Amino acid sequence: MPEPIMLARIIATPAAREAIRLLRAAGGGPVMFIQSGGCCAGSTPMCFPVGEFLIGDIDILLGEIDGCPFYIDKRLDEAWHQEQFLLDVATGEPEDFSLPAGDNLHFVTVSPACILPGAAN
Amino acid sequence: MKYVPPGQSGSIVSVEPRYENFIGGKWLAPTHGKYRADLAPATAGPITEVAHSTPEDVELALDAAHAAKDAWGEASATDRAKVLNAIADAIEKNQEMLAVAESWENGKPVRETLAADIPLMVDHFRYFAAAARAEEGRSTEIEKDLIAYHFKEPLGVVGQIIPFNFPLLMAAWKLAPALAAGNCSVIKPASPTPWSILKLMETIEDVLPPGVINVVTGPGAEIGKALAANPRIAKVSFTGETVTGRLIMQYAAQNLIPSTVELGGKSPNIFFNDVMAHDDDFLDKAVEGLVLYAFNKGEVCTCPSRALIQADIYDEFMARCLARIASIRQGNPLDTDTQLGPQVSAQQIEKISSYVDIGRNEGAEVLIGGQRASVDGAEFADGYYYQPTVLKGDNKMRVFQEEIFGPVLAVTTFTDDADALAIANDTLYGLGAGVWTRDGTRAYKMGRGIKAGRVWTNCYHQYPAGAAFGGYKISGVGRENHRMMLDHYSQTKNLLVSYSTKPLGLF
Numbered sequence: 001m002p003e004p005i006m007l008a009r010i011i012a013t014p015a016a017r018e019a020i021r022l023l024r025a026a027g028g029g030p031v032m033f034i035q036s037g038g039c040c041a042g043s044t045p046m047c048f049p050v051g052e053f054l055i056g057d058i059d060i061l062l063g064e065i066d067g068c069p070f071y072i073d074k075r076l077d078e079a080w081h082q083e084q085f086l087l088d089v090a091t092g093e094p095e096d097f098s099l100p101a102g103d104n105l106h107f108v109t110v111s112p113a114c115i116l117p118g119a120a121n
Numbered sequence: 122m123k124y125v126p127p128g129q130s131g132s133i134v135s136v137e138p139r140y141e142n143f144i145g146g147k148w149l150a151p152t153h154g155k156y157r158a159d160l161a162p163a164t165a166g167p168i169t170e171v172a173h174s175t176p177e178d179v180e181l182a183l184d185a186a187h188a189a190k191d192a193w194g195e196a197s198a199t200d201r202a203k204v205l206n207a208i209a210d211a212i213e214k215n216q217e218m219l220a221v222a223e224s225w226e227n228g229k230p231v232r233e234t235l236a237a238d239i240p241l242m243v244d245h246f247r248y249f250a251a252a253a254r255a256e257e258g259r260s261t262e263i264e265k266d267l268i269a270y271h272f273k274e275p276l277g278v279v280g281q282i283i284p285f286n287f288p289l290l291m292a293a294w295k296l297a298p299a300l301a302a303g304n305c306s307v308i309k310p311a312s313p314t315p316w317s318i319l320k321l322m323e324t325i326e327d328v329l330p331p332g333v334i335n336v337v338t339g340p341g342a343e344i345g346k347a348l349a350a351n352p353r354i355a356k357v358s359f360t361g362e363t364v365t366g367r368l369i370m371q372y373a374a375q376n377l378i379p380s381t382v383e384l385g386g387k388s389p390n391i392f393f394n395d396v397m398a399h400d401d402d403f404l405d406k407a408v409e410g411l412v413l414y415a416f417n418k419g420e421v422c423t424c425p426s427r428a429l430i431q432a433d434i435y436d437e438f439m440a441r442c443l444a445r446i447a448s449i450r451q452g453n454p455l456d457t458d459t460q461l462g463p464q465v466s467a468q469q470i471e472k473i474s475s476y477v478d479i480g481r482n483e484g485a486e487v488l489i490g491g492q493r494a495s496v497d498g499a500e501f502a503d504g505y506y507y508q509p510t511v512l513k514g515d516n517k518m519r520v521f522q523e524e525i526f527g528p529v530l531a532v533t534t535f536t537d538d539a540d541a542l543a544i545a546n547d548t549l550y551g552l553g554a555g556v557w558t559r560d561g562t563r564a565y566k567m568g569r570g571i572k573a574g575r576v577w578t579n580c581y582h583q584y585p586a587g588a589a590f591g592g593y594k595i596s597g598v599g600r601e602n603h604r605m606m607l608d609h610y611s612q613t614k615n616l617l618v619s620y621s622t623k624p625l626g627l628f
Contacts, residue, residue, distance in 0.1 A: 044362075
């Protein structure tokens with residue numbers, strides 16, 4: 001297997017990109033993602049209108065998806081082994097304050113363990 | 122025994138086709154007339170419909186709370202305590218009904234709601250009724266003729282946002298101190314569990330002054346900010362995940378109001394070799410203490426989800442635990458024999474499955490479980506059941522570092538006390554911990570050394586009113602479940618009074 005050189009830290013499925021496109025159209029602007037940890041809705045990415053969540057020095061920008069930034073708390077990133085994340089959507093309403101990814105859909109981040117070849121673009 | 126599901130013929134829980142918001146002592150339809158289905162996790166079928174509220178409804182609830190706050194805030198502690206005790210009595214009288222409603226909506230076994238959730242709520246309201254009566258101001262003689270008087274005054278109207286894992290008990294944890302201190306509340310239940318608190322309001326509406334508690338249901342993305350960032354609240358309290366916790370604190374900072382946030386954990390449960398010194402009740406209790414990771418399906422912020430076992434007893438102790446885990450009865454949450462119910466939602470069970478995959482991929486060994494469960498009964502074929510699972514690995518693995526919120530235990534070994542403490546504290550979280558040993562000195566030193574707000578010592582998952590609960594590190598800021606909460610829900614008024622007739626002489 002060839003060694004990966006510069007992996008993008010955050011990539012997205014077509015379904016996630018389509019959800020982002022619809023959110024942008026509905027909200028009139030980009031959204032932002034922050035990976036969460038802990039408690040009920042933990043370990044899912046929270047999605048807000050861009051600028052809603054105050055980014056601090058503790059947060060790392062993993063990358064952008066179609067102009068929408070994706071952040072993670074540096075401490076979480078270290079504990080989670082600085083892996084690549086695949087942004088996807090799944091059935092069910094989001095929890096806490098996150099925007100949905102469409103009707104009865106929420107965003108999820110999937111880890112490489114679960115990423116199938118060809119799933120992302 | 123098996124309870125009949127709410128709404129079905131013969132059930133002790135009546136179900137209306139739809140539920141409105143509870144605002145100002147009345148049931149008010151949501152402004153935009155939208156509703157959403159509320160599902161039972163055991164069957165994935167609908168229970169009822171609840172209001173899909175919008176920010177206008179939050180404003181109506183705040184109007185009602187503000188209209189009530191002066192009278193409630195000025196009521197004597199005696200009168201407020203009477204109301205809290207009347208709430209407790211009403212809950213107690215309807216204990217079985219509320220236990221069944223809570224079990225069916227959340228999926229938690231009814232044996233737990235009958236034994237823990239609902240009795241603890243009752244006790245919680247009584248505890249804060251008593252605490253309010255016993256509260257005293259303080260005065261200090263700063264100088265002979267200069268006296269500082271301190272009075273506690275209510276904050277006013279508070280916003281409270283509760284999680285899905287203990288919908289009624291967490292409501293009680295937040296409401297009882299807020300009301301005892303003289304505040305009115307607007308409370309938003311979690312999206313997956315909006316209904317049981319509405320059954321609670323039906324139960325207590327006759328003893329509650331209008332506007333003191335107002336319940337608004339709906340998605341957090343639409344009404345969460347409308348409440349938490351609202352300039353008309355004087356405090357916000359939240360239980361949930363870290364990012365929304367930070368957002369809540371950000372809103373509180375912008376409004377210059379206090380906040381309490383409780384944000385999860387990855388709690389270590391430590392078993393020293395002396396637990397195996399005798400084959401007795403205590404050893405049996407310790408085995409149960411490990412298996413408590415499956416309590417409430419693991420959907421507990423303090424789930425003892427990391428078991429640390431001293432290496433020289435690992436094989437024998439774990440064998441006993443695995444035998445106990447293998448005997449867990451999974452099924453209909455309304456059967457009093459059931460020990461493990463379905464996860465709360467499709468989202469949760471998907472997350473749990475993916476974490477077990479992550480664990481396998483990182484080299485963790487699946488000692489038991491590891492997949493979705495099927496349980497007896499055709500009606501439960503679509504329920505969100507997951508097998509009680511144990512993964513063996515090391516503390517650097519993601520399944521040891523991330524909160525899974527399911528019946529999944531990560532287990533590892535340690536060599537000595539220093540090693541146990543290092544592993545216990547190697548986490549971002551600091552909410553709970555467990556220490557099991559027959560050695561009192563060791564228990565004390567470990568308990569003080571662990572960076573967590575609650576260290577259960579030779580017990581776990583007990584939540585009596587009067588024992589302060591809250592997080593260190595990223596598990597949150599603030600405490601609940603203790604009379605100190607009266608301070609957290611009060612302003613301090615100081616009257617500094619001079620009884621001297623002499624001028625200062627400066628001007």
